[in-house]
Amino acid sequence: MVKVFSKYSIYILLAIAACSCDFKDKGNFLLEPISNINIDTTGIPLQRSIPRDSVLIIDPLVSREGVAESNFNYQWYMTLKPGADFNNARIISNEKKLSVPMEVNPSTDYYSIWFKVTDKTTGLKSGIVWQVVVQPPTNQGLVIADSDDGLSSDLSVVQDTLFTTNWFEKGTTTAKATVYKRNEFSNVNGRKITGLMHSLFAQRLYYNGLNTNFLHGASKNNAFRISTLDYKMIAEGNQLFYDASVNLNIDYYFLNGSTNPWMMNAGKVSNRIIETSSFVGIRKFSIEVPGNYKANRAIAVHPTINQNAIFYDENLGRFLRFGTSLNVKAAPFESTTETTPFAANNLPGYTALGGGLGGDLSEARFVLKKGAYYGVFCLTYTGSPRRVIDISSAPDIANAVSFVFPSDQAVIYYATANKVYSIRIPQGGSPSYSDLYTSPDPITMLEMVRRSGTLDVTYSERCLLAVTYNGSEGKVTALPIPADGLGLGTIDLTRKAIFGGFKKISAVAIQE
Numbered sequence: 001m002v003k004v005f006s007k008y009s010i011y012i013l014l015a016i017a018a019c020s021c022d023f024k025d026k027g028n029f030l031l032e033p034i035s036n037i038n039i040d041t042t043g044i045p046l047q048r049s050i051p052r053d054s055v056l057i058i059d060p061l062v063s064r065e066g067v068a069e070s071n072f073n074y075q076w077y078m079t080l081k082p083g084a085d086f087n088n089a090r091i092i093s094n095e096k097k098l099s100v101p102m103e104v105n106p107s108t109d110y111y112s113i114w115f116k117v118t119d120k121t122t123g124l125k126s127g128i129v130w131q132v133v134v135q136p137p138t139n140q141g142l143v144i145a146d147s148d149d150g151l152s153s154d155l156s157v158v159q160d161t162l163f164t165t166n167w168f169e170k171g172t173t174t175a176k177a178t179v180y181k182r183n184e185f186s187n188v189n190g191r192k193i194t195g196l197m198h199s200l201f202a203q204r205l206y207y208n209g210l211n212t213n214f215l216h217g218a219s220k221n222n223a224f225r226i227s228t229l230d231y232k233m234i235a236e237g238n239q240l241f242y243d244a245s246v247n248l249n250i251d252y253y254f255l256n257g258s259t260n261p262w263m264m265n266a267g268k269v270s271n272r273i274i275e276t277s278s279f280v281g282i283r284k285f286s287i288e289v290p291g292n293y294k295a296n297r298a299i300a301v302h303p304t305i306n307q308n309a310i311f312y313d314e315n316l317g318r319f320l321r322f323g324t325s326l327n328v329k330a331a332p333f334e335s336t337t338e339t340t341p342f343a344a345n346n347l348p349g350y351t352a353l354g355g356g357l358g359g360d361l362s363e364a365r366f367v368l369k370k371g372a373y374y375g376v377f378c379l380t381y382t383g384s385p386r387r388v389i390d391i392s393s394a395p396d397i398a399n400a401v402s403f404v405f406p407s408d409q410a411v412i413y414y415a416t417a418n419k420v421y422s423i424r425i426p427q428g429g430s431p432s433y434s435d436l437y438t439s440p441d442p443i444t445m446l447e448m449v450r451r452s453g454t455l456d457v458t459y460s461e462r463c464l465l466a467v468t469y470n471g472s473e474g475k476v477t478a479l480p481i482p483a484d485g486l487g488l489g490t491i492d493l494t495r496k497a498i499f500g501g502f503k504k505i506s507a508v509a510i511q512e
Contacts, residue, residue, distance in 0.1 A: 037064045037072075037117050037126035049133040052106045052229075058130060059097040062117055072096070073118040082109035082210060084129070089114070106136040106229040108204060108211040136213070136229040140164045140455055141181075143215060143511040145197035146474050146503040152192035153219065153506065155185040155226075158499050162449065162459050162478050163510060180501070188231040195219025199253035200509035201452040203261065206275040207234070207282070213512040216261060218253035223263065225282065228511055235282055240272075242284045252297045255452065256322075257306030267294035269322070291331025293320055298355035300364035303407065303450075308381055310364045311355065317348030319366075321383045336384045342377060344385045356405025357381070358412075365412065365425075367391070367403055374398075376412065376425060389425055394433050396421075402446035406461055411489040413464060415446035420466055420479065422489030434489045437479055437496075441468035444505070449478075452509050460510075464491060467505050474502035 040061035050056050062072055076093040079085055092100050092113075104111065110131035118125050141159040159179040161167045167176050186192050199218040204211060207227070214234070215226045225234045238244045240263075252264040261272050268288035275283055299311040310321045320332040336344050350368040358365050363386060364379045374397050376389040391397060396416045404413040412423045413436075420437040449463040464479040478497040482490060 075116040077114040084112045145507040148503040153197045157181040195222040197507045260306040298352035319344040354403030441470040474505040475500040
C-alpha cells in the first residue's frame with residue numbers, strides 16, 4: 001500500500017511540476033507591453049472658443065486592442081474657474097461624446113476640460129485635456145450709443161466682417177450675414193444709461209482675479225464701466241471716483257496708451273491705475289492733475305504708449321503735454337521754447353477743431369482755426385514744432401463737423417453736413433483735397449474703425465464711419481479705404497456699407 005501511495009505521489013508531483021511550468025510560461029507572456037487606451041483627436045483642436053450657452057461638442061474616438069467599447073467608463077471634468085485646477089472641478093458628462101451647453105461665466109482665460117477614460121476590465125486609465133474659452137453672448141463688434149430723447153442712451157452691437165474678426169461661416173471663407181443686437185444694455189438691465197454718450201472705448205482688465213472685457217463710456221454728467229461678458233453695469237457715475245463728491249462735467253473719457261484710462265473732467269485730467277490679478281473689486285479715478293490748464297477733446301495720444309499726450313490749450317494759447325507718465329503732482333509741461341516754424345508756446349486766439357497722431361505715430365497733428373484761417377499745426381511726438389500747413393482753401397472747411405487723423409497716413413479726413421473730404425499733407429509741397437462722398441442724410445460725426453481692445457480688427461484704420469441722422473433714423477455708413485489708396489486720401493465706394501435702424505447716434509467704438 002505504501003508503494004502504491006509512493007507511486008501515485010510521484011505522478012502527482014510530476015503533474016504539479018508540469019502545471020507550474022505552464023503558469024510560468026503564461027506569466028512570461030503577460031509581461032509583454034500592455035496596449036494603451038488610444039484617444040484619437042484627429043480634426044479636434046485642443047483649444048476651443050465658444051459663446052456662452054452654446055453647446056460644446058467633442059467626440060473623440062476611443063479604442064484599445066481587444067477591448068469592447070462597452071468596457072470603457074467615461075468622465076468629463078471641467079474646472080469651476082478658468083485655469084487648470086482639477087481639485088476644483090465638476091463632472092459635466094459621463095458619455096463618450098461630450099455635448100453640453102456652456103453655462104459658466106464667460107472669461108477671456110481658458111477653462112480646462114479633462115476627458116478621463118477607464119478600462120473597466122483592468123482599471124487602466126488614460127485622458128486628455130482641452131482648453132476652452134467661453135465667450136460672452138455679445139462678442140466683438142461695433143457698439144453704437146444712441147438716444148431717442150437726448151437724455152438717456154442705449155447700446156447696440158453690430159457684428160459684421162468690417163467690425164468682427166473671422167466673421168465667416170464655419171469652415172469657410174464665406175462672410176456671415178450681419179447681426180444686429182439692438183438695445184443690448186436695456187434688454188439686460190431693464191433701463192437705459194443716464195446721459196447722451198460722447199465717449200466709448202473697450203479695455204481688457206482683471207476683475208476679481210479674472211481677465212475680463214469691459215466697455216467704458218461717458219456723457220457730460222455720467223460715466224460707466226460695463227462687463228461685456230453679460231452687459232451688466234459694474235460701476236457708474238461717482239462710483240468710478242475715490243472722491244464720491246466730485247462734480248461730473250466730463251469732456252472726454254479715453255485711453256492714453258493701451259492700458260491707462262484718463263478722465264477729462266471740466267478741462268482737468270485724472271487717471272486710474274489698472275487692476276492686478278490679485279486685486280478684488282475695481283480701482284477708481286484719483287485726484288486731478290493740478291495746474292493752470294484746460295484740456296479738450298482735441299488731444300493727441302499714442303495707442304500703445306502712455307506718454308507725451310499733447311493738446312492745445314485755448315485759454316493759454318499754447319501747446320502743453322503730460323510727459324512720460326501722468327504724475328498727479330505735476331502740472332502739464334509747456335511743449336517747447338522753439339519758435340520755428342511756429343511758436344508752440346505763443347499761439348493766442350486759436351480754436352482747436354481736432355487733433356491726433358499721424359506719420360506712423362511720429363507726428364502730432366492739430367487743426368486750429370483763427371478767424372478765416374485754418375491750419376494744420378504739426379509737432380514731434382515730444383512737442384517740438386515741426387511744420388504748419390495752411391488749409392484755409394480746403395472745401396467748405398468752415399462748416400466741418402468732424403475730423404479724423406489716421407495714425408499711418410499723410411492724410412486728414414473731415415466731414416461737413418453732407419460731404420466727406422480728405423486733405424493730403426505730404427512732407428513737401430502744398431496740400432491737396434479730395435471730395436470723397438456725398439451723404440443723402442445729414443452727417444453728425446465722422447469716425448474711423450479702430451481697435452480699442454486687445455483683439456485684432458481687420459479694418460482697423462482702414463475704414464471711415466460717417467454717422468448720420470435724418471430726424472427719424474440714425475445710420476452708420478462704412479467707407480472702406482483701399483490698400484492701394486493709403487496715404488492718397490481715397491475710399492472705395494463700391495464696398496460702401498450702410499447699417500441703419502438706430503435712433504440718434506452719439507458715439508461708436510469697437511468692443512470685445
